[in-house]
Amino acid sequence: MSMSGIAIATQRLDLFYGDFQALTAVDLQVPEREVTALIGPSGCGKSTLLRVFNRMNDLIDGVRVSGQVLIGGKDIYAVDADLLRLREKVGMVFQRPNPFPLSVFENITFGLAVHQLAPRREYDMIVEKALRSVLLWDDLKDKLQRSALGLSLEQQQRLCIARVLPLKPQVLLMDEPCSALDPIATLHIEELMQKLKQEYTIVIVTHNMQQAARASDRTGFMYLGKLVEFGLTAKIFTQPAQELTENYISGRFG
Amino acid sequence: MSARLAQKIAFTILLLATLLVVLPVIFILGIIVAKGASAISWEFLFSMPRDGMTAGGIFPAVLGTLYLVLGAVLFAVPLGVLAAVYLVEYSSDNWFSRLVKLAIVNLAGVPSVVYGLFGLGIFVTFFRFGASILSGSLTLGIMILPVIITSAREALESVPRHFRTVSLSLGASRWQTIRHSVLPHALPGILTGMILGLGRAAGETAPILFTVAAFYLPRLPQSVFDQTMALPYHLYVISTQVPGIAENVRYGTALVLLTLVLLLNLAAIVLRSRFRRKKKW
Ligand SMILES: Nc1ncnc2c1ncn2[C@@H]1O[C@H](COP(=O)(O)OP(=O)(O)OP(=O)(O)O)[C@@H](O)[C@H]1O
Numbered sequence: 001m002s003m004s005g006i007a008i009a010t011q012r013l014d015l016f017y018g019d020f021q022a023l024t025a026v027d028l029q030v031p032e033r034e035v036t037a038l039i040g041p042s043g044c045g046k047s048t049l050l051r052v053f054n055r056m057n058d059l060i061d062g063v064r065v066s067g068q069v070l071i072g073g074k075d076i077y078a079v080d081a082d083l084l085r086l087r088e089k090v091g092m093v094f095q096r097p098n099p100f101p102l103s104v105f106e107n108i109t110f111g112l113a114v115h116q117l118a119p120r121r122e123y124d125m126i127v128e129k130a131l132r133s134v135l136l137w138d139d140l141k142d143k144l145q146r147s148a149l150g151l152s153l154e155q156q157q158r159l160c161i162a163r164v165l166p167l168k169p170q171v172l173l174m175d176e177p178c179s180a181l182d183p184i185a186t187l188h189i190e191e192l193m194q195k196l197k198q199e200y201t202i203v204i205v206t207h208n209m210q211q212a213a214r215a216s217d218r219t220g221f222m223y224l225g226k227l228v229e230f231g232l233t234a235k236i237f238t239q240p241a242q243e244l245t246e247n248y249i250s251g252r253f254g
Numbered sequence: 255m256s257a258r259l260a261q262k263i264a265f266t267i268l269l270l271a272t273l274l275v276v277l278p279v280i281f282i283l284g285i286i287v288a289k290g291a292s293a294i295s296w297e298f299l300f301s302m303p304r305d306g307m308t309a310g311g312i313f314p315a316v317l318g319t320l321y322l323v324l325g326a327v328l329f330a331v332p333l334g335v336l337a338a339v340y341l342v343e344y345s346s347d348n349w350f351s352r353l354v355k356l357a358i359v360n361l362a363g364v365p366s367v368v369y370g371l372f373g374l375g376i377f378v379t380f381f382r383f384g385a386s387i388l389s390g391s392l393t394l395g396i397m398i399l400p401v402i403i404t405s406a407r408e409a410l411e412s413v414p415r416h417f418r419t420v421s422l423s424l425g426a427s428r429w430q431t432i433r434h435s436v437l438p439h440a441l442p443g444i445l446t447g448m449i450l451g452l453g454r455a456a457g458e459t460a461p462i463l464f465t466v467a468a469f470y471l472p473r474l475p476q477s478v479f480d481q482t483m484a485l486p487y488h489l490y491v492i493s494t495q496v497p498g499i500a501e502n503v504r505y506g507t508a509l510v511l512l513t514l515v516l517l518l519n520l521a522a523i524v525l526r527s528r529f530r531r532k533k534k535w
């Protein structure tokens with residue numbers, strides 16, 4: 001990827017929804033093959049920042065972005081940037097498990113078909129590989145043609161992760177991926193993230209402080225659209241440099 | 255008054271209101287079946303009219319209506335669905351899209367005879383298609399466009415937002431998203447609108463009056479530029495214009511037309527419920 005093992009780098013990133021400034025001068029460097037957590041109170045801009053990385057904010061009317069965002073060394077807001085290719089390489093997992101009302105198999109091959117990445121005869125193999133990566137293969141190998149909506153929520157969320165893997169993304173963005181899941185399922189997804197980070201760079205937004213502490217290598221604390229502090233998770237949670245960060249992680253506001 | 259009594263009264267009123275709606279329909283059906291069933295035969299359905307329509311069958315009218323309906327649908331469904339896709343998926347809420355929506359609502363309220371005159375002016379005269387299946391189909395097509403656009407719009411709008419979001423987030427283009435993640439899920443609603451339009455196109459007289467319908471044409475149309483007989487107009491003709499036609503022939507013709515329209519509506523209902531059972535979001 002890029003020279004220094006940095007998957008995502010932003011420089012003086014501002015984002016406006018109309019007149020409202022949702023992100024202010026964000027400078028962030030997300031290392032490759034690590035889990036980076038974004039924490040902060042509701043409305044501080046975590047989801048907005050995440051959507052900058054795959055340009056899903058573009059779908060919202062009146063959004064303006066300035067500053068620079070490099071992913072894999074490329075400026076994703078450059079005029080000649082290929083939006084569809086960007087989203088192929090930067091996958092997203094949403095808050096609520098949201099498989100298409102199609103079969104398990106079709107959910108996983110959706111991206112392949114869209115980008116025509118592989119001939120049909122390789123689909124079986126690719127589906128198996130994706131399901132194995134999210135530890136669903138043993139559960140679902142006989143149910144590939146069943147509707148994905150019949151799965152448990154945890155299975156659905158795993159499937160949603162599996163759905164982006166055939167595109168061979170460089171980055172996985174996860175916006176509160178466990179907020180609809182029970183504590184056991186949450187732990188399972190966290191374990192899965194530890195496994196996936198060997199191959200992928202993961203950025204996760206979470207409201208769950210334990211989750212950030214347990215599952216991430218680095219943590220960014222955001223407040224009112226600013227990245228207040230960013231560093232190794234162990235350090236942020238034990239010796240934060242900013243008083244604001246300390247107040248937040250000790251539960252004094254949020 | 256106890257809550258139970260109030261509930262009973264309300265329930266009774268609702269039941270009566272429902273009966274009031276259903277009874278006339280049953281009554282009309284009953285009369286038509288009672289008076290017309292005796293005319294129905296293989297020969298009646300599938301042979302040419304003879305002796306100034308007093309004898310023989312109504313095959314050209316049945317076939318003509320099927321052609322017209324098919325033509326109307328072939329024209330109106332693709333156009334209507336594309337318009338709905340534009341309105342729902344592409345246009346933002348600007349003056350143009352609001353104007354289009356307003357126009358569609360108003361078109362739905364235009365009396366069918368106005369469509370007939372419009373068809374006469376545009377297709378028959380201006381485009382020189384003459385009184386023909388083409389002119390009639392296009393006129394009927396325009397008449398059912400509002401139904402088709404409106405139901406397609408509703409169908410598209412009822413597809414959950416996140417289907418689009420997820421599809422786009424996987425790098426699908428806007429059109430791929432519509433094609434693979436939106437349209438398939440809107441299909442039942444689109445089909446329903448299409449069949450409602452079919453039923454309407456099959457039953458209307460005024461739009462085909464000046465544009466295609468033949469008074470008496472005991473042969474089958476050879477091309478889209480031919481005139482044809484059609485059931486609703488034929489019914490009008492034998493009921494009011496030609497004396498000495500047996501009553502059971504008139505009611506028999508009405509029965510055929512009604513059955514055709516009811517069958518189409520039934521198909522709509524079956525389709526809709528079939529798809530509804532499948533969708534679960
Ligand atoms: N589409 C939008 N249009 C206008 N303002 C928006 C839009 N989306 C978000 N905002 C505003 O931008 C700010 C940041 O929103 P964002 O959703 O990024 O916060 P968040 O940190 O993800 O919050 P939460 O923890 O509740 O998910 C909020 O003040 C929000 O009201």
Ligand SMILES: [Mg+2]
Nearest residue numbers: 046047048175
């Ligand atoms: Mg959020």
